[in-house]
Amino acid sequence: MPERVSMDKIVSLCKRRGFVFQSSEIYGGLASCWDYGPLGAELKRNVKDAWWKATVQERDDVVGIDASIMMHPQVWKASGHIDSFSDPLVECKSCHLRWRADEIAEGACPKCGGELTEPRMFNLMFKTHMGPVEEEASTIYLRPETAQAMFVNFENVINTSRKKLPLGIAQIGKSFRNEITPGNFTFKTREFEQMELEYFVKPGTDEELFDYWLKERFEWYVKNGIRRENLRLRQHKKEELAHYAKDCYDVEYLFPMGWSELEGIANRGNYDLTQHSKYSGKDLSYYDAENNERYIPYVIEPSAGVDRSVLAFLIDAYREETVEGETRMLLSLHPSLAPIKVAILPLSRNEKLAPLAREIYTNLRSSLMTQYDDSQSIGRRYRRQDEIGTPFCVTIDFESLEDNQVTIRDRDSLAQLRVPVEELEQTLQAKLRGEPFDVSPLWATRQT
Numbered sequence: 001m002p003e004r005v006s007m008d009k010i011v012s013l014c015k016r017r018g019f020v021f022q023s024s025e026i027y028g029g030l031a032s033c034w035d036y037g038p039l040g041a042e043l044k045r046n047v048k049d050a051w052w053k054a055t056v057q058e059r060d061d062v063v064g065i066d067a068s069i070m071m072h073p074q075v076w077k078a079s080g081h082i083d084s085f086s087d088p089l090v091e092c093k094s095c096h097l098r099w100r101a102d103e104i105a106e107g108a109c110p111k112c113g114g115e116l117t118e119p120r121m122f123n124l125m126f127k128t129h130m131g132p133v134e135e136e137a138s139t140i141y142l143r144p145e146t147a148q149a150m151f152v153n154f155e156n157v158i159n160t161s162r163k164k165l166p167l168g169i170a171q172i173g174k175s176f177r178n179e180i181t182p183g184n185f186t187f188k189t190r191e192f193e194q195m196e197l198e199y200f201v202k203p204g205t206d207e208e209l210f211d212y213w214l215k216e217r218f219e220w221y222v223k224n225g226i227r228r229e230n231l232r233l234r235q236h237k238k239e240e241l242a243h244y245a246k247d248c249y250d251v252e253y254l255f256p257m258g259w260s261e262l263e264g265i266a267n268r269g270n271y272d273l274t275q276h277s278k279y280s281g282k283d284l285s286y287y288d289a290e291n292n293e294r295y296i297p298y299v300i301e302p303s304a305g306v307d308r309s310v311l312a313f314l315i316d317a318y319r320e321e322t323v324e325g326e327t328r329m330l331l332s333l334h335p336s337l338a339p340i341k342v343a344i345l346p347l348s349r350n351e352k353l354a355p356l357a358r359e360i361y362t363n364l365r366s367s368l369m370t371q372y373d374d375s376q377s378i379g380r381r382y383r384r385q386d387e388i389g390t391p392f393c394v395t396i397d398f399e400s401l402e403d404n405q406v407t408i409r410d411r412d413s414l415a416q417l418r419v420p421v422e423e424l425e426q427t428l429q430a431k432l433r434g435e436p437f438d439v440s441p442l443w444a445t446r447q448t
């Protein structure tokens, strides 16, 4: 079992290599807000693409939407967020730091030991005003979850998609919560992204489909590279359940600070559509033509955090190894998530090597995220690519000019394979799809 990496190492790698920067850093930073740099933006996009592919693209029973962040204020009244989306807040009477009452063990300030105020409920929604007048009537909220857009669009989607239940509506987008205690890098922030699915089902089939989604979502993390032993499912206790939930499990990951929530999977019953029917005056029941019956669907909701997933994928991929007496740091990311798929590395900056190396780079980059690097020694360039998780490096040497063959180096095994330039892209694509590195059918065929 490899030693667990500390959060400090991950934060430092993220800054050093351009995955994540502190927001507004030149002004001293904005607390708990983060910017994804060039590699982080690629990684995050790949995580979202992998989720969308598994949840929408590869399924007949799920469609996607992309809704606005600002919604009618009544949405949040109906959903229960205005009345119940709150955490108990206490303030230290000496140092004035604020804490979540349910997160501190003793009745004194964890920072200075000072006396605390009585808890008061603090609503986590960010308020703002719509239009040029700042008055009570113009108050709106930044959405604290993407889910509500799927409920209020249920009728629109049913009427336009010509689909029957069970039917899922999926969305990826930003959410905002004025968390009392953000922290642990990108784990808990006030602005974050969610990947949510609201899966509408016939009442009575909900428990079976809830179990189905628990398995699906757990396996999605494993399929994309997280080690099974670092994941677990934890059922919520009765007193933990959100006001809408009939049952709920968290997919937890073994983060450096301990087991913590990566994704919540809830059986929301018919709470949401019932509430929105009541508040909007619209009948949101579903007519089941096959059985000639009408009912308010139940909802199974797998709700994942993009930022938490990115963090978990980074942590799980982090390795330190000793190779020939030297420490090698690598990110063993799944190829589908790796920000850069292939690095083109001419052996040296010699002008004879550049034309072929450049040509290969230009040909590959329309289909694969490719980087060209001819600075410093080849060893240093390999290490740089290992550190950012690039699965394959392609080296062009002087022999390549004679035999038109190049060397592919595998990040994880360090194995090398020599292939003709005309077979390079096909070979790389096959390896990126998971074909073992030591067996190349293309290459084997050529040898016989």
Ligand code: GAP
Pocket (backbone or CB within 6 Å): 144, 145, 146, 147, 177, 179, 186, 187, 188, 189, 190, 191, 192, 193, 194, 196, 261, 262, 263, 264, 301, 303, 304, 305, 306, 307, 308
């Ligand atoms: N619609 C249900 C819902 O929003 P949640 O458990 O509150 O459920 C779902 O949030 C996921 O969103 C969490 O498992 C987590 O991955 C992510 N998330 C929630 N709050 C977050 C925060 N403050 N910072 C980063 N991610 C957060």
